[in-house]
Amino acid sequence: MATVTLGRKLAPFTPSGDGVLDHALDLLALSSDDVLFDLGCGDARILVHAAEKTGARCRDRSTTCVGVEYDEDLVKRARTRVEGIKMLLPKYDYEIVL
Numbered sequence: 001m002a003t004v005t006l007g008r009k010l011a012p013f014t015p016s017g018d019g020v021l022d023h024a025l026d027l028l029a030l031s032s033d034d035v036l037f038d039l040g041c042g043d044a045r046i047l048v049h050a051a052e053k054t055g056a057r058c059r060d061r062s063t064t065c066v067g068v069e070y071d072e073d074l075v076k077r078a079r080t081r082v083e084g085i086k087m088l089l090p091k092y093d094y095e096i097v098l
Contacts, residue, residue: 011040013042013043013071013074015042015043015045016045016046018049021045021046021049021050022049022053024046025049025050025053025054030050030054034064035064035065035066036050036064036065036066037066037068038065038066038067038068039068040068040069040070041067041068041069041074041078042069042071042074042077042078043074043077043078043081044067044069044077044078044081044082045081047065047066047067047078047082048081048082050065051065051082
């Protein structure tokens with residue numbers, strides 16, 4: 001897990017509702033060749049919603065989902081949220097340059 005010091009938060013966490021997520025997924029029309037990359041994934045609700053609606057998984061033949069979050073509390077919430085679905089949660093350290 002990366003630890004990044006950015007001073008103040010870049011933006012407040014504002015979760016999206018299921019209707020917004022459904023509409024976004026309809027617009028994206030994800031295929032098995034796509035990667036859903038959510039920078040600032042918050043509690044991973046978009047990634048989980050995509051996994052539930054499209055059969056997305058990490059590291060198999062389906063859509064790959066990648067979430068990046070710097071807020072440690074939200075990372076914990078994201079890990080809890082994905083426990084119930086078959087998604088891999090690799091622990092990688094990244095250096096992110098903004």
